[in-house]
Amino acid sequence: EDKVVQSPLSLVVHEGDTVTLNCSYEVTNFRSLLWYKQEKKAPTFLFMLTSSGIEKKSGRLSSILDKKELFSILNITATQTGDSAVYLCVVPGAQKLVFGQGTRLTINP
Amino acid sequence: KAGVTQTPRYLIKTRGQQVTLSCSPISGHRSVSWYQQTPGQGLQFLFEYFSETQRNKGNFPGRFSGRQFSNSRSEMNVSTLELGDSALYLCASSLGPRDRGGHGYTFGSGTRLTVV
Numbered sequence: 001e002d003k004v005v006q007s008p009l010s011l012v013v014h015e016g017d018t019v020t021l022n023c024s025y026e027v028t029n030f031r032s033l034l035w036y037k038q039e040k041k042a043p044t045f046l047f048m049l050t051s052s053g054i055e056k057k058s059g060r061l062s063s064i065l066d067k068k069e070l071f072s073i074l075n076i077t078a079t080q081t082g083d084s085a086v087y088l089c090v091v092p093g094a095q096k097l098v099f100g101q102g103t104r105l106t107i108n109p
Numbered sequence: 110k111a112g113v114t115q116t117p118r119y120l121i122k123t124r125g126q127q128v129t130l131s132c133s134p135i136s137g138h139r140s141v142s143w144y145q146q147t148p149g150q151g152l153q154f155l156f157e158y159f160s161e162t163q164r165n166k167g168n169f170p171g172r173f174s175g176r177q178f179s180n181s182r183s184e185m186n187v188s189t190l191e192l193g194d195s196a197l198y199l200c201a202s203s204l205g206p207r208d209r210g211g212h213g214y215t216f217g218s219g220t221r222l223t224v225v
Contacts (some may be wrong), residue, residue: 017222041197041218042113088152090214095165095213096144097201099152 002027002093006100021103023089024071033072036088079107113202113217122222127188130220134202141183146197190224
């Protein structure tokens with residue numbers, strides 16, 4: 001059965017710290033991996049990764065995919081309180097989106 | 110362009126009742142999928158509709174059903190509500206069921222269902 005596993009499940013850091021969120025996957029016919037940020041309700045899109053070793057960047061956020069080892073990381077540098085959210089790793093399976101459990105990130109001022 | 114619209118935003122029902130949730134996808138999107146999100150289970154896939162046909166179904170009891178209309182709007186129905194059905198119900202729209210693009214899946218803000 002397809003599965004996506006995220007770690008850690010919860011993370012509390014101070015503003016200004018750098019964090020790394022992990023996502024490993026086992027999904028048949030893998031095509032892409034998506035990262036979403038969920039603050040209150042609607043998950044909002046961050047990145048889509050399809051190729052190994054190519055870093056995607058958006059401001060202080062970056063992500064990379066390793067298709068050989070079947071994992072991805074999401075980095076956030078110089079964290080701000082507005083980065084507090086649940087970060088979801090999602091892999092489209094053959095029939096449905098497969099979600100990780102999410103990492104709850106809390107940034108303390 | 111307008112995003113994915115889910116109604117109602119909040120709902121309180123008593124056990125045994127039934128409920129209908131609505132999801133209007135982004136204009137031009139023909140696929141709608143539904144998810145249940147609870148603190149303990151995370152996001153669980155309910156079903157996906159494309160062109161008024163259910164394409165895939167998750168591991169939920171038959172009390173959970175849905176449909177899609179010709180304008181791609183989708184409804185989800187839960188009958189004989191149980192306390193454990195309390196959750197955030199999210200829908201996502203995409204151009205089609207084979208759309209694997211990250212921008213292809215847009216989520217609505219969800220309906221928070223509380224069963225008492």
